[in-house]
Amino acid sequence: MARSTIRDVAAHAGVSVATVSRVLGGNYPVAARTRTKVLRAIEELDFVANAHARALSGSSSKLVAIVTSSMNAPFYADIASGVESYVSVEGRLCMYVSTDGDVGRELDVLGLMREQRAEAVILVGGVAMTPEYHDRMARFAHGLASVGGRLVLCGRPSIGPDVPAVVVEYENEGGAHAGTSHLIARGHRRIILLGGIPGQTTGDGRIAGYRRAMADHGIPVDESLMMPGQFGRRFAYDRVRERLARGPADFTAIFALDDILAGAAMHAVRDAGLRVPEDVSVLGYNDSEIALDLYPALTSVHIPVQELGRTAARLAISQRPGDERARVMLGTHVVVRDSVVGPPGR
Amino acid sequence: MARSTIRDVAAHAGVSVATVSRVLGGNYPVAARTRTKVLRAIEELDFVANAHARALSGSSSKLVAIVTSSMNAPFYADIASGVESYVSVEGRLCMYVSTDGDVGRELDVLGLMREQRAEAVILVGGVAMTPEYHDRMARFAHGLASVGGRLVLCGRPSIGPDVPAVVVEYENEGGAHAGTSHLIARGHRRIILLGGIPGQTTGDGRIAGYRRAMADHGIPVDESLMMPGQFGRRFAYDRVRERLARGPADFTAIFALDDILAGAAMHAVRDAGLRVPEDVSVLGYNDSEIALDLYPALTSVHIPVQELGRTAARLAISQRPGDERARVMLGTHVVVRDSVVGPPGR
DNA sequence: TGAAGTTGAGAAACCGGTTTCTACGCGCGA
DNA sequence: TCGCGCGTAGAAACCGGTTTCTCAACTTCA
Numbered sequence: 001m002a003r004s005t006i007r008d009v010a011a012h013a014g015v016s017v018a019t020v021s022r023v024l025g026g027n028y029p030v031a032a033r034t035r036t037k038v039l040r041a042i043e044e045l046d047f048v049a050n051a052h053a054r055a056l057s058g059s060s061s062k063l064v065a066i067v068t069s070s071m072n073a074p075f076y077a078d079i080a081s082g083v084e085s086y087v088s089v090e091g092r093l094c095m096y097v098s099t100d101g102d103v104g105r106e107l108d109v110l111g112l113m114r115e116q117r118a119e120a121v122i123l124v125g126g127v128a129m130t131p132e133y134h135d136r137m138a139r140f141a142h143g144l145a146s147v148g149g150r151l152v153l154c155g156r157p158s159i160g161p162d163v164p165a166v167v168v169e170y171e172n173e174g175g176a177h178a179g180t181s182h183l184i185a186r187g188h189r190r191i192i193l194l195g196g197i198p199g200q201t202t203g204d205g206r207i208a209g210y211r212r213a214m215a216d217h218g219i220p221v222d223e224s225l226m227m228p229g230q231f232g233r234r235f236a237y238d239r240v241r242e243r244l245a246r247g248p249a250d251f252t253a254i255f256a257l258d259d260i261l262a263g264a265a266m267h268a269v270r271d272a273g274l275r276v277p278e279d280v281s282v283l284g285y286n287d288s289e290i291a292l293d294l295y296p297a298l299t300s301v302h303i304p305v306q307e308l309g310r311t312a313a314r315l316a317i318s319q320r321p322g323d324e325r326a327r328v329m330l331g332t333h334v335v336v337r338d339s340v341v342g343p344p345g346r
Numbered sequence: 347m348a349r350s351t352i353r354d355v356a357a358h359a360g361v362s363v364a365t366v367s368r369v370l371g372g373n374y375p376v377a378a379r380t381r382t383k384v385l386r387a388i389e390e391l392d393f394v395a396n397a398h399a400r401a402l403s404g405s406s407s408k409l410v411a412i413v414t415s416s417m418n419a420p421f422y423a424d425i426a427s428g429v430e431s432y433v434s435v436e437g438r439l440c441m442y443v444s445t446d447g448d449v450g451r452e453l454d455v456l457g458l459m460r461e462q463r464a465e466a467v468i469l470v471g472g473v474a475m476t477p478e479y480h481d482r483m484a485r486f487a488h489g490l491a492s493v494g495g496r497l498v499l500c501g502r503p504s505i506g507p508d509v510p511a512v513v514v515e516y517e518n519e520g521g522a523h524a525g526t527s528h529l530i531a532r533g534h535r536r537i538i539l540l541g542g543i544p545g546q547t548t549g550d551g552r553i554a555g556y557r558r559a560m561a562d563h564g565i566p567v568d569e570s571l572m573m574p575g576q577f578g579r580r581f582a583y584d585r586v587r588e589r590l591a592r593g594p595a596d597f598t599a600i601f602a603l604d605d606i607l608a609g610a611a612m613h614a615v616r617d618a619g620l621r622v623p624e625d626v627s628v629l630g631y632n633d634s635e636i637a638l639d640l641y642p643a644l645t646s647v648h649i650p651v652q653e654l655g656r657t658a659a660r661l662a663i664s665q666r667p668g669d670e671r672a673r674v675m676l677g678t679h680v681v682v683r684d685s686v687v688g689p690p691g692r
Numbered sequence: 693t694g695a696a697g698t699t700g701a702g703a704a705a706c707c708g709g710t711t712t713c714t715a716c717g718c719g720c721g722a
Numbered sequence: 723t724c725g726c727g728c729g730t731a732g733a734a735a736c737c738g739g740t741t742t743c744t745c746a747a748c749t750t751c752a
Contacts, residue, residue, distance in 0.1 A: 003493050005738055016702045021740055028741095031700060046489060051461040052407065053738035055398040057707045071427040071442075072635070074420065081417040084444060088451075093458060096417075096442040098430060105434075112439060115397040143392060147349050233638060263639035270641060289418070290636055292579060293609035295616060351708060362732045367710055374711095377730065399708035403737045 004045040013041035024049060055117065062092045064316055065113045066122040069101040074288045075258075075305060079124055079154065082309020083316075090317055092119065110140050114147060120316035122152040126202030129157070138163045154312040157201055158327055166315045167327045168308060172202050175301040175332035176209025177216075179255055179283050182299075182334045184217050187342045188253040188281065192243070194236055194265055196228045196257040203228060206257050206285065225251060236261040240268035252280060252343035259284040259291050262298055266339070281340040296338035304330050350391040359387035370395060401463065406494075408438045410662055411459045412468040415447040420634045421604075421651060425470055425500065428655020429662075436663055438465065456486050460493060466662035468498040472548030475503070484509045500658040503547055504673055512661045513673045514654060518548050521647040521678035522555025523562075525601055525629050528645075528680045530563050533688045534599040534627065538589070540582055540611055542574045542603035549574060552603050552631065571597060582607040586614035598626060598689035605630040605637050608644055612685070627686040642684035650676050 006024075010017045015038060022028040023038040030038075041047075055061045064087045068076040076098075084094040095118070099105040113121045121144060127133060141151040141163045151165040158167045183191050193210050196203030207228060214221050227239050236256060243251075254269075256262035262284035269280045276282055277296060284291055284300035291298035311328055352370075356363045361384060368374040369384040376384075387393075401407045410433045414422040422444075430440040441464070445451040459467045467490060473479060487497040487509045497511040504513045529537050539556050542549030553574060560567050573585050582602060589597075600615075602608035608630035615626045622628055623642060630637055630646035637644035657674055 007738080017739080018703080018741080019701060022701090025740080029700070034700080046492065048457070048460045048489070048493065050402070050463060050738055051458075052398040052401040052463065053707090054461075054740075055707095056396070056402055056709085056738080057740040061398065071430060072420070072423050074418070074423075077418050077420075077423050080442075081444065084417060085446070088443070093441065093462070094443065095439065096426075097434070097440065098427065100431070111394070112397075114394045115400075116439070117396060117398065143394065146392070147394065260639065267639075267641055267643075290639060293606065293613075293636060294639060295613055295641055297613075353708080363709080364711080364733080365731060368731085371710080375729070380731080396708055399737090400710075401737095402708080402739085403710040 004047045006047070006049070009038065009041045009045055009047050012045055013037045061117045061119060063095060063116055063118045064092050064120045064122065064313065065095040065097060065109075065116070065118045066124060066312075067097050067099060067106065067109055067113075068124045069099055071096070071098045074290065075286055075303075076124060078288070078305035079309040079312070082306040083122060083313040084309075086310045086313035087317065090313075092317060107136065110144075114140075114143055114149070117147050118144075118149050120150040120152055122154055122312045122316055123156065124154040124312075125156060126197075126200045127156050128199050129201060134159060137165070141165045150316060152312050152316045154308060155202070168312045168315065168330065169328070170303050170308060170330045171332045172205025173209040173212070175285065175303070176206035176255075176257075177213045178209075178332065178334050179285065179301045180210045180213035181216070182336075183253045183255060183281065183283055183340065184213065184219070186253075186281070186340060189219055189343075190222065190225060190251040190253070192225045192227055192240075192251050192254045194227050194239065194254055194256045195231055195261040197230055198228050203257065210255065228257075231258055231261065233260055233264040236264035237268045240265050241272060244268065244272040244274070249274065249280065253283065253340070254280060255283045255285075257285050259286050259288045259294075259298060259300055262300070262339075263290065263294050266294065277339050277341045279344055281343070283334075283340055287335050291335070291337065294339070299337045299340040300335055302333050302335045304332070350393045352393070352395070355384065355387045355391055355393050358391055359383045407463045407465060409441060409462055409464050410438050410466045410468065410659065411441040411443060411455075411462070411464045412470060412658075413443050413445060413452065413455055413459075414470045415445055417442070417444045420636065421632055421649075422470060424634070424651035425655040425658070428652040429468060429659040430655075432656045432659035433663065436659075438663060453482065456490075460486075460489055460495070463493050464490070464495050466496040466498055468500055468658045468662055469502065470500040470658075471502060472543075472546045473502050474545050475547060480505060483511070487511045496662060498658050498662045500654060501548070514658045514661065514676065515674070516649050516654060516676045517678045518551025519555040519558070521631065521649070522552035522601075522603075523559045524555075524678065524680050525631065525647045526556045526559035527562070528682075529599045529601060529627065529629055529686065530559065530565070532599075532627070532686060535565055535689075536568065536571060536597040536599070538571045538573055538586075538597050538600045540573050540585065540600055540602045541577055541607040543576055544574050549603065556601065574603075577604055577607065579606055579610040582610035583614045586611050587618060590614070590618040590620070595620065595626065599629065599686070600626060601629045602631065604632050605634045605640075605644060605646055608646070608685075609636065609640050612640065623685050623687045625690055627689070629680075629686055633681050637681070637683065640685070645683045645686040646681055648679050648681045650678070 006017050006020050010020045022030050023035050066080050066083050080096050087094045097109050137159050144151050145164045153167045254265045256265050262282050266276045266282050284298045287300040287302035291300045352363050352366050356366045368376050369381050412426050412429050426442050433440045443455050483505050491510045499513045600611045602611050608628050612622050630644045633646040633648035637646045
């Protein structure tokens with residue numbers, strides 16, 4: 001069964017290629033009898049149009065790309081899922097690519113998307129805001145715009161007013177403020193801040209939110225309770241174990257900057273012979289699915305991931321001209337479950 | 347900044363389009379001076395080749411698609427990640443699409459991939475082996491083959507010798523046999539089998555493995571301990587709670603057919619006032635990352651997801667002619683952690 | 693009955709690359 | 723000096739669709 005072209009179909013049906021194309025497109029009047037002939041020929045030859053040829057002449061590729069640093073992380077998976085569901089309903093194809101957090105690979109990927117004449121590229125996740133990054137993004141945004149594409153930044157801050165990019169963010173600083181305030185309201189004063197990468201936008205924002213909440217309540221920050229560094233199970237477990245090995249617990253709560261860290265912290269607390277939440281309360285961030293699976297179920301700062309994805313997708317393929325410079329900020333809030341109670345002795 | 351074409355570059359550099367194409371391709375000798383001129387012109391015009399035009403003439407689209415029922419599930423995410431990393435190193439683009447488990451949408455997606463002239467389509471996940479499914483897949487496999495593509499089935503059984511598709515599977519029956527045997531070896535006799543969708547290949551295979559292991563050890567299967575139905579946190583929790591509400595535990599272990607179910611089962615056991623693993627041992631399936639986050643860390647049947655993905659990708663873009671009818675079966679094994687001990691009173 | 697309007701369909705240009713075929717200039721051996 | 727091979731580069735065909743332009747046939751109305 002050889003691949004058949006639109007010319008084969010035309011010959012088989014005894015019409016011209018233009019007519020076949022019109023039947024395919026459905027945007028030009030074709031007599032019912034002719035249409036039937038053409039459709040039968042398509043059926044008999046098992047003809048499928050070539051998307052590349054179509055994109056080449058039609059100039060619209062119907063392709064939206066989403067780029068994250070990792071495909072395994074549930075946080076990114078949820079956003080990608082939101083993007084994909086929206087985009088596919090709109091008749092586009094979604095290309096989900098990851099970069100392993102490698103800057104070189106990110107550049108390669110962006111180049112490929114320009115080659116594909118992607119309708120939009122959605123870039124997801126926190127990042128270090130260096131001048132190099134800024135330059136790179138500005139250049140890419142212009143390059144993409146020059147071939148008719150649009151850049152969408154999702155969960156990372158705007159690049160500047162002169163750059164053609166739309167932005168969907170969520171509250172990092174605000175979410176951490178709300179989370180910390182939640183712990184303070186339950187009576188906690190000595191709260192470990194665990195994880196997050198200093199210098200990256202997400203980590204910095206959350207750390208700032210923690211500090212602001214403490215200041216708002218007039219609680220001085222004990223710098224020895226600040227334990228940033230990275231996102232990672234091992235890191236969180238080791239830091240908490242070390243802290244507890246040095247002597248009796250001098251804190252009553254842990255605010256972990258994502259749910260994986262929170263899970264690891266709970267392990268460490270229990271392996272040290274203490275209970276969660278009776279001896280130590282634990283608060284997570286992201287409110288990913290794992291929050292429900294941990295025991296006790298994890299109280300966590302909720303990020304509206306699905307909405308983040310859908311909003312990014314909507315902005316990506318929106319036709320309205322006003323949207324080009326849009327900037328959307330989504331709110332976060334604390335989802336209360338079982339891992340946070342008052343401090344012991346109250 | 348208008349989009350520039352290869353003809354603009356040629357004019358700017360004072361050469362022919364053929365020469366520019368040769369510089370781009372790098373597969374034909376071009377004098378060093380000429381190449382330099384062309385490269386400078388490309389730089390100055392910020393030229394990026396159009397992938398569609400290239401695919402149209404070159405006839406190879408360099409595009410591999412992976413299709414799963416959901417993007418959120420860690421199991422699929424891991425496989426997709428394995429595929430993507432392999433495929434991108436080989437210079438291809440990876441298109442990750444999900445169908446929400448909707449058969450109609452799966453058909454749509456497969457049609458789109460044929461339009462894209464995808465080099466390969468990787469279809470992931472268990473499925474109900476109905477005659478309709480068989481027909482549909484056979485037709486699609488032939489259709490894809492007719493435009494030069496290849497169908498790869500990943501984690502679902504072969505479709506028949508007459509269909510051009512390669513298969514990468516993992517041991518469902520064998521893994522469940524190993525898991526059940528592990529529990530029996532620790533002294534368990536009354537083991538709940540929790541979850542899995544009867545009629546789908548993955549669920550059926552695992553249930554068969556359970557039964558065979560019980561038979562091998564001469565233990566009659568108490569049908570009231572068989573609790574299949576679906577995959578889902580809520581389902582697992584409710585079933586275990588109900589069972590424990592009816593009276594004292596008449597089982598000493600739970601074999602959950604995935605790790606999410608195992609997590610939910612542990613919740614139910616504890617909420618009923620029993621301990622894990624002292625009173626009830628719990629065994630999971632998949633060995634997904636969550637197994638490490640649960641407390642106690644979950645003993646689980648390991649599926650080599652990354653290898654599954656990489657193998658699927660390798661078969662998808664392999665050049666060797668012998669591989670067209672390949673069928674690979676990957677092994678599974680039990681990863682021992684802390685959620686399984688002997689039954690109480692031993 | 694003839695002029696104007698409407699409907700349906702074909703011919704050909706075009707999208708932006710790759711590749712084949714052709715041709716030119718030059719060094720070299722006969 | 724002639725003819726041959728080799729290294730470069732250009733002209734043009736081609737990939738498979740879409741779309742514009744053109745035109746024939748059939749209505750409709752005066």
